């Protein structure tokens with residue numbers, strides 16, 4: 198079956214919902230939003246805790262409330278929503294193959310917004326030593342089991358990685374009656390928000406082992422135990438520090454990766470955030486194809502994913518009049534104190550301000566951020582402290598950016 | 614006794630010190646002051662969980678307390694909500710249970726689940 202639309206949005210999470218609402222606001226009429234799940238909201242529906250919406254709604258909401266608020270807004274628009282529909286592939290000509298309940302569809306779109314969220318790093322990806330029994334799973338998967346299926350995957354749990362999902366799950370498991378024995382973090386600092394450490398670990402007396410990792414997993418059919426070890430400054434295991442811990446559940450909260458498979462297969466270039474390389478309008482290297490949310494780079498806050506979606510939605514509408522023929526693509530670069538930066542390019546034909554988002558590589562106190570265009574400092578921001586777990590966003594007004602720029606550099610340095 | 618704690622009201626996570634006379638320092642905004650005082654006298658936490666639901670879409674329905682709940686009573690709260698269940702359609706903000714354990718705090722539905 199065939200169908201033609203102006204804008205196709207892949208993914209109905211915070212970013213996809215933002216994209217749809219942004220596109221409607223900018224005047225688009227024929228919008229199709231597709232999600233493989235049976236309801237809107239993406240990852241939000243399994244994040245039953247509160248901590249969402251401060252920036253967008255000015256109040257603290259649970260994940261499902263944030264999702265339902267956006268879904269209610271969407272219901273007032275003419276956006277067509279297909280649920281239980283899986284996008285199999287897209288092409289540079291912006292044709293998408295979609296498997297839905299009524300069969301296979303070929304959808305031709307003028308623009309596509311790709312907002313498929315992220316994937317969790319697995320035991321294989323971190324080369325976790327030992328066996329692969331049941332009971333070793335990613336924290337987000339455990340969250341899905343517990344919060345959406347009502348299934349408690351273990352009674353005595355250990356958590357590897359201090360990312361927010363791991364911390365949130367430590368509390369959730371404790372509330373449901375499981376014993377959480379500890380959280381190990383290989384870095385000398387916690388990767389989650391301070392407030393999550395306080396309310397998810399300290400409140401339940403759960404120890405956080407910094408500079409520690411799991412050196413071995415035991416159990417043939419089901420997880421029986423793990424070895425917890427100390428690591429040195431370089432992250433190498435210190436022999437003789439092993440502590441044997443019996444447990445039936447090991448959760449991994451060791452990072453997220455943008456879900457880019459479909460975009461990559463279509464030939465889109467990948468950036469250093471591991472999501473698509475985009476320009477300032479969030480357009481990928483495929484003209485007319487945009488990306489936003491966790492599939493572009495991992496966001497700590499759903500609010501930011503949503504706002505980025507809105508930007509992508511507006512930019513996509515702008516592009517309906519015609520894809521820019523010539524894209525300038527001035528590269529953005531950064532120094533070693535910055536982990537990654539989005540966007541990868543600046544295209545001067547886009548009329549909006551340039552939003553630069555990045556994370557520092559290590560925690561920093563008293564530092565300065567400078568944006569340098571062709572050797573000239575165009576923006577300076579002083580910061581009291583910065584953490585890798587908190588994304589930094591700087592807005593460069595369009596008027597500060599000259600035409601024909603060769604380079605834009607973002608520098609993060611200690612302040613003397 | 615002097616209390617050292619971390620404000621959990623917003624992601625900034627200010628380090629607070631609450632003196633015996635309940636003066637608070639270290640906060641960056643008035644909400645932190647209120648939190649510090651509350652934490653020193655009657656600590657409370659927002660609680661989110663799930664209850665069973667009769668629905669064609671989902672098995673569990675997310676719920677949360679209408680206000681931060683007295684910390685010491687949270688284990689009892691978790692027991693009290695275990696037997697609860699809902700039937701679709703439900704909408705966010707609807708109360709599943711009122712005046713939980715006599716606190717005046719209600720248990721609210723977090724998500725619109727239509728069928």
Ligand SMILES: Cc1cc2nc3c(=O)[nH]c(=O)nc-3n(C[C@H](O)[C@H](O)[C@H](O)COP(=O)(O)OP(=O)(O)OC[C@H]3O[C@@H](n4cnc5c(N)ncnc54)[C@H](O)[C@@H]3O)c2cc1C
Pocket residue numbers: 207208209210211212213231232233234238239240241244247248249250282283284285312313314315337340361362365456459489490491492495496497498499500502
């Ligand atoms: C455990 C956890 C705790 C968090 N805590 C907080 C918090 O306290 N506060 C906060 O602000 N943020 C928090 N976040 C972050 C926030 O939830 C996310 O950044 C945000 O919701 C991501 O939105 P998204 O739209 O990019 O991705 P997602 O919500 O993942 O949406 C992607 C959607 O795309 C769909 N999809 C993917 N591939 C396809 C395909 N091929 N075809 C069709 N559909 C597809 C998926 O089904 C999904 O619905 C948390 C995240 C997690 C995981």
Ligand code: SF4
Pocket residue numbers: 620621622623624625626627639640641642643644645646648
């Ligand atoms: S004191 Fe204010 S700024 Fe600091 S964490 Fe609390 S609410 Fe946030």
